Amino acid sequence: MRRTLYIALIWLHPAAFRRQFGEELLWIFDEAATTEATGMLLDLLVSILRQWLFRSGLWKVALAFSGAFLEIMCVGIGWFLMSQNVRRAPAPQAPWRPDPRLNDLASIALWLPGIIALTTFTLVRWPANFNRRRVRGKEPRWLTKA
């Protein structure tokens, strides 16, 4: 049961790490005493987070999305505040028309985050670039069988 769980945890690592160290990780589990199994499982769980967050390049994508989200939020808040000011202004004789600057803001809100996300994606080359650096050889047989 623990071994199956351990193999599953190895599987959850980025492909490059799994291919490079997967067999050794399993060998260590087989060699180590059963008393250490729980600690090993926990350590491997932390390793999954570390590998995906810091080593695989996923953080770049997360950063791109955060940047785009922040951009949309800023423009949205700006839009809201500006529209509030327009409505509070003394009513003119002519019917109210939206400030043409709002259209510019709308364009920025639509295009800028898209350009940022697209540029970052191109740089990162999702998903082909993931783990490109360390991929070696084929997937081990014991992993492809599962």
Add this chain to the structure above:
Amino acid sequence: MTLSPATLHILVALAGEDRHGYGIMLEVKRQSEGQFKLGPGTLYDNLQKLMERGMVEETKAPSQNEDPRRRYYRLTRLGRSALSAEIARLENVVRRAKVQLRPAPGRSS
């Protein structure tokens, strides 16, 4: 450049002889008298980092009868000099700490 405790332990374990992953884990446990336990995930994460930096490299198994899943690792020249620099830095820290901890004259401990 300071080394993390796990990295330092791995480099020290490999300084004496070439070892496989499990051998490194056991050696780290022995060196630290069981105080520092290195899990397999932490070990290979650090090994991967060290290999990328050129401080550790894979080497051939000492005998042909080894389990093929075992892979051996050894320190490179860069790894050895990084370890020496870190040890010198730590010695310096210990020396300063001893001076700071020495009781001042006239002050009872």
